[in-house]
Amino acid sequence: QVQLVESGGGLVQPGGSLRLSCAASTSIFRIYAMGWYRQAPGKQREWVATLNNSGQTNYADSVKGRFTISRENAKNTVYLQMNSLKPEDTAVYYCNAGLILRTPGDLWGQGTQVTVSS
DSSP, X not given: OOOEEEEOOEEEOTTOOEEEEEEESSOOTTTXXXXXXXXXXXXXXXXXXXXXXXXXXXXXXXXXXXXXXXXXXXXXXXXXXXXXXXXXXXXXXXXXXXXXXXXXXXXXXXXXXXXXXX
């Protein structure tokens, strides 16, 4: 069974950067689109970014121009580079495999906490 494991979260000041990683237990990027979602306290989980198996990317308007999703096939890892972080980016970030457009697939990671605060 394929597993996704996120890492890289933490506490960062506004304007700072973090890079999240999502390591898959096997090579799935040629089959599945990969994406990131986030859930802030008291809010519903929301879609953040998608990287399809052709390498095309798509971003939520709230993160466009600040976040970049990428992958490293040799390491079975997807990344989310987050720059110019804002307090409203504070959330638990989840990696997902198999999403279609903005609808998530069934495979989720455990999540990693990102806190943006001074």
